[in-house]
Amino acid sequence: MSDSIVFDPRVLRAPHPVPGAPDNWKRFFGFNTDAKVIGIQYIVLSLFFLLVGGLLAMIIRGELITPPSDLVDPTVYNGLYTMHGTVMLFLFLFPILNGLNNLLIPPMIGAPDMAFPRLNAAAFWLVPVFGVLLMASFFVPGGPSSSGWWAYPPVSTQNPLGHLVNGQFLWILAVAISGVSSIMGAINFTTTILRMRAPGMTFFRMPIFCWTAAAAQTIQLIGLPSLTGGAIMLLFDLSFGTSFFKPEGGGDPMLYQHFFWFYSHPAVYVMVLPVFGIFSELLPVYARKPLFGYKVVAVASFGITFLGLIVWVHHMFYSGTPQWMRNLFMVTTMLIAVPTGIKVFAWLGTLWRGKLRLATPMLFCLGGIVNFIFAGITGVMLATVPIDIHVGNTYFVVGHFHYVIFCTITLGVFAAIYHWFPKFTGRMYYEGLGQLHFWITFVGSALNFLPMHWSGLMGMPRRVASYDPEFALANVLASLGAFLLGVAMIPFLLNMVSSWARGPRAPANPWNAIGLEWLLPSPPPAENFEHDVPTVIAGPYGYGLGEPLVADQDRFIARSEEA
Amino acid sequence: MTTAHPPASAPAAEHSHGGYNLTGFIIFLCSESIIFLAFFAGFTVLKLSSPVWLPEGVEGLEVRMPFINTVILVSSSFVAVLAEKALHRRALWSFRGWWLLTMLMGAYFVYGQYVEWSELAFGLGSGVFGSTFYLLTGFHGLHVITGILLMGLMLLRSFRPGNYNGGEAGVASVSLFWHFVDVIWIILFLLIYVWQRH
Numbered sequence: 001m002s003d004s005i006v007f008d009p010r011v012l013r014a015p016h017p018v019p020g021a022p023d024n025w026k027r028f029f030g031f032n033t034d035a036k037v038i039g040i041q042y043i044v045l046s047l048f049f050l051l052v053g054g055l056l057a058m059i060i061r062g063e064l065i066t067p068p069s070d071l072v073d074p075t076v077y078n079g080l081y082t083m084h085g086t087v088m089l090f091l092f093l094f095p096i097l098n099g100l101n102n103l104l105i106p107p108m109i110g111a112p113d114m115a116f117p118r119l120n121a122a123a124f125w126l127v128p129v130f131g132v133l134l135m136a137s138f139f140v141p142g143g144p145s146s147s148g149w150w151a152y153p154p155v156s157t158q159n160p161l162g163h164l165v166n167g168q169f170l171w172i173l174a175v176a177i178s179g180v181s182s183i184m185g186a187i188n189f190t191t192t193i194l195r196m197r198a199p200g201m202t203f204f205r206m207p208i209f210c211w212t213a214a215a216a217q218t219i220q221l222i223g224l225p226s227l228t229g230g231a232i233m234l235l236f237d238l239s240f241g242t243s244f245f246k247p248e249g250g251g252d253p254m255l256y257q258h259f260f261w262f263y264s265h266p267a268v269y270v271m272v273l274p275v276f277g278i279f280s281e282l283l284p285v286y287a288r289k290p291l292f293g294y295k296v297v298a299v300a301s302f303g304i305t306f307l308g309l310i311v312w313v314h315h316m317f318y319s320g321t322p323q324w325m326r327n328l329f330m331v332t333t334m335l336i337a338v339p340t341g342i343k344v345f346a347w348l349g350t351l352w353r354g355k356l357r358l359a360t361p362m363l364f365c366l367g368g369i370v371n372f373i374f375a376g377i378t379g380v381m382l383a384t385v386p387i388d389i390h391v392g393n394t395y396f397v398v399g400h401f402h403y404v405i406f407c408t409i410t411l412g413v414f415a416a417i418y419h420w421f422p423k424f425t426g427r428m429y430y431e432g433l434g435q436l437h438f439w440i441t442f443v444g445s446a447l448n449f450l451p452m453h454w455s456g457l458m459g460m461p462r463r464v465a466s467y468d469p470e471f472a473l474a475n476v477l478a479s480l481g482a483f484l485l486g487v488a489m490i491p492f493l494l495n496m497v498s499s500w501a502r503g504p505r506a507p508a509n510p511w512n513a514i515g516l517e518w519l520l521p522s523p524p525p526a527e528n529f530e531h532d533v534p535t536v537i538a539g540p541y542g543y544g545l546g547e548p549l550v551a552d553q554d555r556f557i558a559r560s561e562e563a
Numbered sequence: 564m565t566t567a568h569p570p571a572s573a574p575a576a577e578h579s580h581g582g583y584n585l586t587g588f589i590i591f592l593c594s595e596s597i598i599f600l601a602f603f604a605g606f607t608v609l610k611l612s613s614p615v616w617l618p619e620g621v622e623g624l625e626v627r628m629p630f631i632n633t634v635i636l637v638s639s640s641f642v643a644v645l646a647e648k649a650l651h652r653r654a655l656w657s658f659r660g661w662w663l664l665t666m667l668m669g670a671y672f673v674y675g676q677y678v679e680w681s682e683l684a685f686g687l688g689s690g691v692f693g694s695t696f697y698l699l700t701g702f703h704g705l706h707v708i709t710g711i712l713l714m715g716l717m718l719l720r721s722f723r724p725g726n727y728n729g730g731e732a733g734v735a736s737v738s739l740f741w742h743f744v745d746v747i748w749i750i751l752f753l754l755i756y757v758w759q760r761h
C-alpha cells in the first residue's frame with residue numbers, strides 16, 4: 001500500500017458529529033448516498049409494506065373463512081387480492097432484497113460503497129413514490145385496480161367510469177416506476193460486482209450471495225424491459241385508444257401474456273436466487289463446514305438465470321397455446337429442477353455431519369429449505385401440462401406460489417435479517433423472541449398454505465369471494481394460519497425495535513463467521529475498509545480448514561475489535 | 564483504471580467516478596435494447612397474425628422522405644465518431660464542431676419525423692397498424708431527443724476547464740447511445756417502411 005495520503009483509521013471511525021454519523025437517525029429520512037443507510041431505508045420501508053400487504057391478506061382470509069361472500073363486497077374483494085399481490089411483490093419483496101443487496105454486496109466484496117451512490121439513492125426514493133401512487137389508488141373513483149396482479153387484458157383495459165386517472169392507470173404507472181427503480185438498481189449492483197471487488201477476489205472466491213445477486217440482477221436487466229414494454233402498450237390501450245391487445249382493432253390479448261410472463265416468471269427467480277445465496281452463506285456458518293460444491297453452486301445460479309428466461313409459457317398452458325409450444329416449455333421448465341436440485345443437494349451435503357447450531361437464522365434457513373423442497377415438487381407437478389391444465393387457476397397454484405414466495409423467500413429474508421442484524425446495527429437481537437417468531441411463522445405458514453393444495457386439487461378456483469361449502473374446512477385452516485402469521489409479526493417487530501434501541505452491543509464477529517464483512521467493526525464505518533482493503537487469498541468458506549481468508553488477517557481482526 | 568479496484572490513492576470522493584460509468588452505461592444500453600426487442604417482436608407478431616392491417620383509406624407508408632431521414636441519421640453516427648477522434652487528439656474546437664453537427668443532424672431527423680407525422684392520414688387509434696406505427700417511431704423519437712439533449716449537456720461541459728482530466732467516459736457513453744439509437748432506427752425502418760406487404 002503506497003499511500004500518498006496517510007489516513008489515521010481511528011479518525012475515520014470516530015463518531016462524526018455530522019450527518020452520516022452512526023447515531024444520527026435523521027439520515028434515514030433524507031437523500032443519503034451511503035449504501036448502508038439506503039439498505040436500512042429499503043428494509044424498514046418494505047417491512048412497513050409487509051404489514052400493509054399482510055393486513056390485506058388477513059381481510060381476504062377473513063372473507064374466505066366462510067363460504068358465502070359476507071365480509072366485503074365482491075368488487076372490493078377483487079381490488080383486495082390485486083393490491084395484496086402487487087404490494088407484496090413490488091413493495092415488499094423486491095425492495096427488501098435490494099436492501100439486503102445494498103447492505104451486503106459492498107462489504108462482502110470489499111468495496112467502499114456501490115458504484116453509483118447517487119443513482120442508488122434515486123432508485124430507493126422511487127419506491128415511496130410508487131408506494132404512495134399505489135396506495136392512492138384506493139381513493140380514486142372506482143377504487144384500485146381489480147384485474148389481479150397479472151393485469152390481463154381485456155379485464156385490465158376496461159375503464160367503465162371514463163376517468164383518465166383510475167385504479168388501473170395508477171397501477172400501471174406504479175409498476176412502470178418500480179421497473180425504472182429496479183433497472184437503476186440492477187445496473188448498480190452488476191457494475192459494483194464486476195468492477196469493485198477487493199484485490200485477490202476472483203469470481204471463484206466471491207461469496208455465493210454475490211453470485212446469486214449477480215444472476216438475479218441479470219434477469220432484471222434482460223426480463224424487466226419486456227414487462228415495461230407490455231405495460232406501456234397496456235397503458236396506451238387503457239387510456240389512449242390504441243388496440244395492441246384489443247381483438248376488435250386487430251390486436252392480440254395473448255401478446256400481453258407473453259410480455260408479462262417473460263418477465264414475471266423469471267421475477268420469481270430474481271427473488272429466490274438471493275435467498276439461495278442466503279442459505280448458502282448461512283449453512284456453512286451454522287454447520288461449521290465449507291459449502292459443499294461451491295463452484296457448482298455458483299455456476300448453477302447462472303444456469304437458473306438462463307433457464308428461467310425460457311420457461312414463461314408454462315403460465316399459459318391453458319390460454320390456448322399450441323401443443324408444440326406446451327411441450328417445449330414443459331421440458332425447459334422441468335430442466336430448471338436440475339440447477340435448483342444441485343443447490344438443494346449442496347445444502348444437504350453441507351449439513352451432513354456438520355456441528356449444527358440451531359440459532360434463529362439457522363432455524364429460518366432450515367425451515368426455508370424444507371418448504372422449498374415442497375414448493376419445488378409442486379412446481380415440477382405444475383410444469384406437467386396435463387396436471388397444469390387440471391389445476392391451473394385453482395388454489396393449488398396459489399398454494400405452490402406462496403410456498404415459494406412466503407415459505408421459502410420470506411423465511412430466507414428473515415434468516416438474513418437475524419444473521420446480519422448484529423453486523424449492521426451493532427446490537428444483538430434477543431434469541432428467545434427470534435425463536436418464538438420462527439416457530440409461529442413456520443406453523444402458521446404450513447397451516448395457511450398447505451390446505452390450499454388440497455382445496456385446489458378438489459377444484460376450488462382462485463380469485464373468488466364465495467365458494468362451495470365442501471371447501472370450508474381447508475379454508476378455515478388457511479385463515480387460521482393467516483391470522484397466526486399476523487401474530488408472528490409481533491415478536492419480530494418487538495425484537496427488532498427493542499434490540500436496535502437497547503440490545504447488548506454486538507462484537508465484530510458474533511457468529512465466528514468467515515467473510516470480508518466480518519472483518520469490519522459492527523456497525524461498519526461509512527466506507528467499509530476505506531483505502532486499506534484486505535487482499536483476499538482464499539475461497540469464501542474455509543470453515544475447519546484453518547486457512548486465513550485475507551493476507552495479514554490478524555491485523556484486520558484486531559482493528560475490527562478495537563473499534 | 565482497468566484493475567478490479569481503484570488505486571489505493573484515489574480520494575474518497577472519487578469512488579463513484581472510477582471507470583465505472585462506461586460499464587454501467589453499457590449495461591443500461593443492453594437492457595434498453597430489450598424494450599425495443601419486445602416492441603419489434605410485438606410488431607412482428609401482430610403484423611403476421613392480424614386479419615386486418617392497414618386502416619381503411621390508407622394505402623401504405625411513403626418511403627422517400629423517411630429514407631432521406633434515415634441516411635441523415637445514420638451518417639450522423641459517423642460524424643459523432645469524428646468528434647470523438649478530435650476529442651481524443653484534444654482538438655477541442657474541432658470536437659465541438661463535429662459534435663454540434665451531429666446534434667443538428669439529429670434535430671433534422673426529429674423535424675422530418677414531425678413533418679411526416681403531421682401529414683399522415685391515420686392516428687394512434689386507427690387499429691393495430693396506427694398503434695404500432697406511432698408507438699415504435701414515437702418511442703424511438705423520444706430516444707433521439709434524449710440523445711440530442713445529452714449531447715448538448717456534453718457540449719456545455721466541454722467548456723469547463725479540466726473537464727477531460729478524468730477521461731472521456733461521458734462523451735464515449737453519449738456517442739455509444741447515439742450509435743444505439745441509429746441501429747434501432749435501421750431495424751425499425753426495415754420493419755415498418757421496407758416490409759410493407761401484409
